[in-house]
Amino acid sequence: MQHARWVSLSLSLLIALAALPAAADQPVAFPAWDALSPAQRDLLIAPLKEHWNSDPSSRPRLMQRAQRWQRMTPEERARAHRGFDRWQNMDPGKREAMRALFHAMRDMTPAQRTALQQQWRAMTPAQRQAWVQARTPSGD
Protein backbone atom coordinates (compact mmCIF):
# COMPACT_ATOMS: atom_id res chain seq x y z
CA MET A 1 0.00 0.00 0.00
CA GLN A 2 2.73 2.36 1.14
CA HIS A 3 4.89 1.23 -1.72
CA ALA A 4 2.04 1.77 -4.16
CA ARG A 5 1.63 5.34 -2.89
CA TRP A 6 5.29 6.05 -3.45
CA VAL A 7 5.19 4.51 -6.87
CA SER A 8 2.23 6.72 -7.68
CA LEU A 9 4.02 9.79 -6.28
CA SER A 10 7.17 8.96 -8.19
CA LEU A 11 5.18 8.51 -11.39
CA SER A 12 3.48 11.87 -10.90
CA LEU A 13 6.85 13.49 -10.43
CA LEU A 14 8.27 11.75 -13.48
CA ILE A 15 5.32 12.93 -15.58
CA ALA A 16 5.84 16.46 -14.29
CA LEU A 17 9.51 16.27 -15.14
CA ALA A 18 8.82 14.91 -18.61
CA ALA A 19 6.53 17.85 -19.27
CA LEU A 20 9.33 20.33 -18.69
CA PRO A 21 10.27 21.89 -22.02
CA ALA A 22 13.98 22.52 -22.40
CA ALA A 23 16.88 20.16 -21.94
CA ALA A 24 15.12 16.96 -21.10
CA ASP A 25 18.47 15.20 -20.88
CA GLN A 26 19.86 17.74 -18.40
CA PRO A 27 19.44 17.16 -14.66
CA VAL A 28 16.58 19.33 -13.43
CA ALA A 29 17.69 21.85 -10.83
CA PHE A 30 14.83 22.43 -8.45
CA PRO A 31 14.92 25.47 -6.20
CA ALA A 32 15.13 25.45 -2.41
CA TRP A 33 11.97 24.59 -0.48
CA ASP A 34 10.99 28.21 0.10
CA ALA A 35 11.01 28.85 -3.65
CA LEU A 36 8.83 25.86 -4.57
CA SER A 37 5.31 26.52 -5.76
CA PRO A 38 2.40 25.61 -3.48
CA ALA A 39 1.53 22.77 -5.89
CA GLN A 40 5.05 21.33 -5.67
CA ARG A 41 4.99 21.54 -1.88
CA ASP A 42 1.59 19.86 -1.80
CA LEU A 43 2.95 17.06 -3.94
CA LEU A 44 5.92 16.53 -1.68
CA ILE A 45 4.00 16.54 1.59
CA ALA A 46 1.14 14.39 0.26
CA PRO A 47 2.25 11.32 2.30
CA LEU A 48 2.37 13.46 5.41
CA LYS A 49 -1.12 14.79 4.79
CA GLU A 50 -2.41 11.28 4.32
CA HIS A 51 -0.76 10.21 7.55
CA TRP A 52 -2.37 13.19 9.34
CA ASN A 53 -5.84 12.46 7.96
CA SER A 54 -5.73 8.70 8.45
CA ASP A 55 -5.34 8.68 12.23
CA PRO A 56 -6.99 11.58 14.10
CA SER A 57 -5.87 10.22 17.48
CA SER A 58 -2.22 10.66 16.53
CA ARG A 59 -2.62 14.33 15.57
CA PRO A 60 -1.70 15.84 18.96
CA ARG A 61 1.48 13.75 18.97
CA LEU A 62 2.34 14.68 15.38
CA MET A 63 1.70 18.32 16.19
CA GLN A 64 3.98 18.17 19.22
CA ARG A 65 6.74 16.68 17.10
CA ALA A 66 6.24 19.22 14.34
CA GLN A 67 6.48 22.02 16.88
CA ARG A 68 9.63 20.48 18.33
CA TRP A 69 11.17 20.38 14.82
CA GLN A 70 10.24 24.01 14.42
CA ARG A 71 11.89 25.01 17.70
CA MET A 72 15.17 23.31 16.79
CA THR A 73 18.08 25.39 15.63
CA PRO A 74 19.49 24.64 12.16
CA GLU A 75 22.45 22.94 13.87
CA GLU A 76 20.13 20.74 15.94
CA ARG A 77 18.14 19.84 12.82
CA ALA A 78 21.31 18.81 11.04
CA ARG A 79 22.25 16.61 14.02
CA ALA A 80 18.72 15.18 14.20
CA HIS A 81 18.94 14.37 10.54
CA ARG A 82 22.21 12.50 11.06
CA GLY A 83 20.53 10.66 13.94
CA PHE A 84 17.61 9.82 11.66
CA ASP A 85 20.01 8.40 9.08
CA ARG A 86 21.51 6.16 11.77
CA TRP A 87 18.01 5.16 12.82
CA GLN A 88 17.13 4.20 9.25
CA ASN A 89 20.20 1.97 9.09
CA MET A 90 19.38 0.08 12.31
CA ASP A 91 17.62 -3.25 12.36
CA PRO A 92 14.27 -3.40 14.22
CA GLY A 93 15.84 -4.98 17.34
CA LYS A 94 18.46 -2.26 17.60
CA ARG A 95 15.84 0.44 17.07
CA GLU A 96 13.74 -0.97 19.87
CA ALA A 97 16.73 -1.05 22.21
CA MET A 98 17.83 2.49 21.35
CA ARG A 99 14.29 3.80 21.74
CA ALA A 100 14.00 2.15 25.17
CA LEU A 101 17.39 3.49 26.25
CA PHE A 102 16.50 6.99 25.08
CA HIS A 103 13.21 7.07 26.97
CA ALA A 104 14.81 5.59 30.07
CA MET A 105 17.73 8.03 30.05
CA ARG A 106 16.12 11.28 29.01
CA ASP A 107 15.02 12.22 32.53
CA MET A 108 18.05 10.79 34.33
CA THR A 109 20.85 12.71 35.99
CA PRO A 110 24.32 12.35 34.42
CA ALA A 111 25.33 9.97 37.21
CA GLN A 112 22.27 7.79 36.63
CA ARG A 113 22.96 7.74 32.90
CA THR A 114 26.53 6.61 33.46
CA ALA A 115 25.29 3.88 35.81
CA LEU A 116 22.79 2.66 33.22
CA GLN A 117 25.46 2.59 30.51
CA GLN A 118 27.65 0.45 32.75
CA GLN A 119 24.71 -1.79 33.54
CA TRP A 120 23.96 -2.08 29.82
CA ARG A 121 27.54 -3.04 29.02
CA ALA A 122 27.48 -5.77 31.64
CA MET A 123 24.26 -7.33 30.33
CA THR A 124 24.12 -10.41 28.13
CA PRO A 125 22.08 -10.13 24.89
CA ALA A 126 19.23 -12.04 26.56
CA GLN A 127 19.28 -9.70 29.56
CA ARG A 128 19.25 -6.69 27.27
CA GLN A 129 16.29 -8.06 25.40
CA ALA A 130 14.43 -8.61 28.66
CA TRP A 131 15.33 -5.09 29.82
CA VAL A 132 14.02 -3.58 26.59
CA GLN A 133 10.83 -5.63 26.63
CA ALA A 134 10.15 -4.57 30.21
CA ARG A 135 10.10 -0.94 29.08
CA THR A 136 7.34 0.26 26.87
CA PRO A 137 8.17 3.74 25.62
CA SER A 138 5.38 6.22 26.17
CA GLY A 139 5.79 7.84 22.74
CA ASP A 140 7.39 11.21 23.55
Place this chain on the structure above:
Amino acid sequence: MNDQRNPRGSNSDEGFDRALRAIHADAVSNVSARTRAQLQQRLRTAARPAPAQRHGWQMASALVALVLVAGAYWRTSMPGASSPAAVATASTDGDLVAVIDETPDLYLWLDSDEATRLASE
Protein backbone atom coordinates in the same frame (compact mmCIF):
# COMPACT_ATOMS: atom_id res chain seq x y z
CA MET B 1 8.98 69.50 14.46
CA ASN B 2 5.72 71.26 13.59
CA ASP B 3 5.40 72.18 17.24
CA GLN B 4 8.69 74.06 17.07
CA ARG B 5 7.67 75.91 13.96
CA ASN B 6 4.16 76.64 15.15
CA PRO B 7 3.90 76.81 18.94
CA ARG B 8 0.43 78.33 18.67
CA GLY B 9 -0.72 75.36 16.62
CA SER B 10 0.60 73.03 19.27
CA ASN B 11 -1.27 74.87 22.02
CA SER B 12 -4.39 74.76 19.93
CA ASP B 13 -4.00 70.96 19.42
CA GLU B 14 -3.52 70.45 23.14
CA GLY B 15 -6.64 72.46 23.87
CA PHE B 16 -8.64 70.48 21.34
CA ASP B 17 -7.34 67.21 22.82
CA ARG B 18 -8.22 68.33 26.36
CA ALA B 19 -11.72 69.34 25.28
CA LEU B 20 -12.32 65.99 23.56
CA ARG B 21 -11.07 64.05 26.58
CA ALA B 22 -13.40 66.02 28.82
CA ILE B 23 -16.37 65.26 26.56
CA HIS B 24 -15.42 61.55 26.48
CA ALA B 25 -15.05 61.41 30.28
CA ASP B 26 -18.41 63.12 30.67
CA ALA B 27 -20.07 60.67 28.26
CA VAL B 28 -18.53 57.65 30.02
CA SER B 29 -19.62 58.90 33.44
CA ASN B 30 -23.20 59.04 32.18
CA VAL B 31 -23.22 55.39 31.09
CA SER B 32 -24.43 53.03 33.79
CA ALA B 33 -22.11 50.33 35.16
CA ARG B 34 -24.53 47.68 33.86
CA THR B 35 -24.43 49.05 30.32
CA ARG B 36 -20.63 49.28 30.44
CA ALA B 37 -20.43 45.64 31.56
CA GLN B 38 -22.76 44.60 28.72
CA LEU B 39 -20.74 46.54 26.17
CA GLN B 40 -17.50 44.97 27.38
CA GLN B 41 -19.06 41.51 27.21
CA ARG B 42 -20.24 42.12 23.62
CA LEU B 43 -16.83 43.44 22.67
CA ARG B 44 -15.18 40.29 24.04
CA THR B 45 -17.68 38.07 22.21
CA ALA B 46 -17.14 39.92 18.94
CA ALA B 47 -13.37 39.67 19.28
CA ARG B 48 -13.48 35.90 19.90
CA PRO B 49 -13.44 33.75 16.72
CA ALA B 50 -16.42 31.46 16.15
CA PRO B 51 -15.85 27.75 16.96
CA ALA B 52 -15.66 26.81 13.29
CA GLN B 53 -13.16 29.59 12.72
CA ARG B 54 -11.08 28.42 15.69
CA HIS B 55 -11.09 24.88 14.31
CA GLY B 56 -10.03 26.22 10.92
CA TRP B 57 -7.15 28.07 12.51
CA GLN B 58 -6.04 24.98 14.39
CA MET B 59 -6.10 22.92 11.20
CA ALA B 60 -4.30 25.63 9.29
CA SER B 61 -1.57 25.99 11.90
CA ALA B 62 -1.20 22.21 12.04
CA LEU B 63 -0.71 22.06 8.28
CA VAL B 64 1.69 24.99 8.38
CA ALA B 65 3.70 23.20 11.06
CA LEU B 66 3.76 20.02 8.99
CA VAL B 67 4.85 21.96 5.90
CA LEU B 68 7.63 23.55 7.95
CA VAL B 69 8.75 20.14 9.14
CA ALA B 70 8.76 18.91 5.56
CA GLY B 71 10.76 21.97 4.55
CA ALA B 72 13.22 21.50 7.38
CA TYR B 73 13.53 17.83 6.51
CA TRP B 74 14.22 18.40 2.83
CA ARG B 75 16.62 21.23 3.55
CA THR B 76 18.73 19.12 5.90
CA SER B 77 18.38 15.87 4.00
CA MET B 78 20.53 16.89 1.08
CA PRO B 79 23.01 19.61 1.96
CA GLY B 80 24.08 21.65 -1.02
CA ALA B 81 22.24 20.99 -4.24
CA SER B 82 19.13 19.57 -2.69
CA SER B 83 16.43 18.38 -5.00
CA PRO B 84 13.27 17.59 -3.06
CA ALA B 85 11.78 15.73 -6.00
CA ALA B 86 14.91 13.63 -6.33
CA VAL B 87 14.70 12.75 -2.64
CA ALA B 88 11.02 11.91 -2.97
CA THR B 89 11.56 9.67 -5.95
CA ALA B 90 14.55 7.98 -4.32
CA SER B 91 12.62 7.25 -1.15
CA THR B 92 10.68 4.03 -1.15
CA ASP B 93 9.52 3.73 2.44
CA GLY B 94 8.12 7.11 3.27
CA ASP B 95 11.06 8.81 5.00
CA LEU B 96 9.05 11.97 5.45
CA VAL B 97 6.36 10.12 7.38
CA ALA B 98 8.92 8.05 9.27
CA VAL B 99 10.74 11.18 10.37
CA ILE B 100 7.71 12.35 12.32
CA ASP B 101 6.80 8.93 13.70
CA GLU B 102 9.33 9.37 16.49
CA THR B 103 10.12 12.35 18.64
CA PRO B 104 12.87 14.52 17.05
CA ASP B 105 14.74 14.40 20.37
CA LEU B 106 15.35 10.69 19.80
CA TYR B 107 17.10 11.50 16.50
CA LEU B 108 19.03 14.31 18.17
CA TRP B 109 20.19 11.91 20.87
CA LEU B 110 21.16 9.26 18.31
CA ASP B 111 23.76 11.69 16.98
CA SER B 112 25.37 12.00 20.44
CA ASP B 113 28.53 10.21 21.58
CA GLU B 114 26.52 8.49 24.29
CA ALA B 115 24.11 6.95 21.80
CA THR B 116 26.94 6.06 19.42
CA ARG B 117 28.71 4.18 22.21
CA LEU B 118 25.55 2.37 23.26
CA ALA B 119 24.65 1.47 19.68
CA SER B 120 28.06 -0.02 19.04
CA GLU B 121 27.95 -2.32 22.07
